[in-house]
Amino acid sequence: MNAIAKAIDTLNDVFGRIIAPLIAIITLVVLYDIGLRFFTDRPSDWAFDITKMLFGAHFMLMAAYGLRHHVHVEVDVIKRLLSRRKQAVLDIIGYLIFFAPFMWMLISLGWSFFMRSFSRGETTYGMVSIPVYPIKGVIFVTAVLILLQGIAIFIRAIQQLREERT
Numbered sequence: 001m002n003a004i005a006k007a008i009d010t011l012n013d014v015f016g017r018i019i020a021p022l023i024a025i026i027t028l029v030v031l032y033d034i035g036l037r038f039f040t041d042r043p044s045d046w047a048f049d050i051t052k053m054l055f056g057a058h059f060m061l062m063a064a065y066g067l068r069h070h071v072h073v074e075v076d077v078i079k080r081l082l083s084r085r086k087q088a089v090l091d092i093i094g095y096l097i098f099f100a101p102f103m104w105m106l107i108s109l110g111w112s113f114f115m116r117s118f119s120r121g122e123t124t125y126g127m128v129s130i131p132v133y134p135i136k137g138v139i140f141v142t143a144v145l146i147l148l149q150g151i152a153i154f155i156r157a158i159q160q161l162r163e164e165r166t
Contacts, residue, residue, distance in 0.1 A: 001155050009068055009151040012145060016065025019058065026054045045129040053130070055136045064145035067153075088160035095154045103147040110139035 033047035066072055079087055114136040116122075122136075123129035 001087045002159065005152040005155040008148045010065045012068045012149050013052060015145065016068070018060045020065070023058060026051055026058060029054070040079075044124060046130060049124045049126070049128070051132050051136045053132075057135055060138050061145075063142055064149045067146060083162060085164040088157040088164070090117040091153060091157040092161075095150055095157070099150050103143055103150060106143040107140065107147065110136070110143050114140050 029047055029051050033044055035052070036047070037043050060125060079090060082090065117133040117136045122132040124132060
């Protein structure tokens with residue numbers, strides 16, 4: 001089971017390290033839009049929509065990486081006061097009661113949002129119609145990556161309980 005958790009960690013690490021530097025491309029698009037506004041007194045027709053979508057995609061795709069490195073919001077003040085065994089039990093209960101149902105909902109709804117958008121050829125409004133389905137596909141991909149990372153945390157909590165018994 002430890003090999004599964006390590007494989008999930010590696011996947012999210014590699015994926016996060018690939019996605020993180022893409023913020024530079026988003027920055028270049030924003031700078032282009034700012035320059036165009038400054039020099040021509042007119043924004044581009046596509047840059048604002050693209051940056052909105054790219055920022056959203058970047059934020060979502062980095063969520064599993066954040067969960068992997070424990071930079072997510074958690075009630076650490078209370079949790080740190082507990083023994084390692086109680087922390088593991090709290091993780092197991094929390095991931096079963098709250099995390100798993102939410103991730104199932106996000107995966108199923110994310111997939112249906114993506115498929116509906118893709119089948120209709122959904123685009124943004126305006127002169128430049130940018131496809132929306134890739135961003136809605138990111139919702140599904142993000143949910144799968146976060147679920148995998150949650151499984152790795154769950155596996156580690158079970159291992160912690162086993163170690164406490166011996």
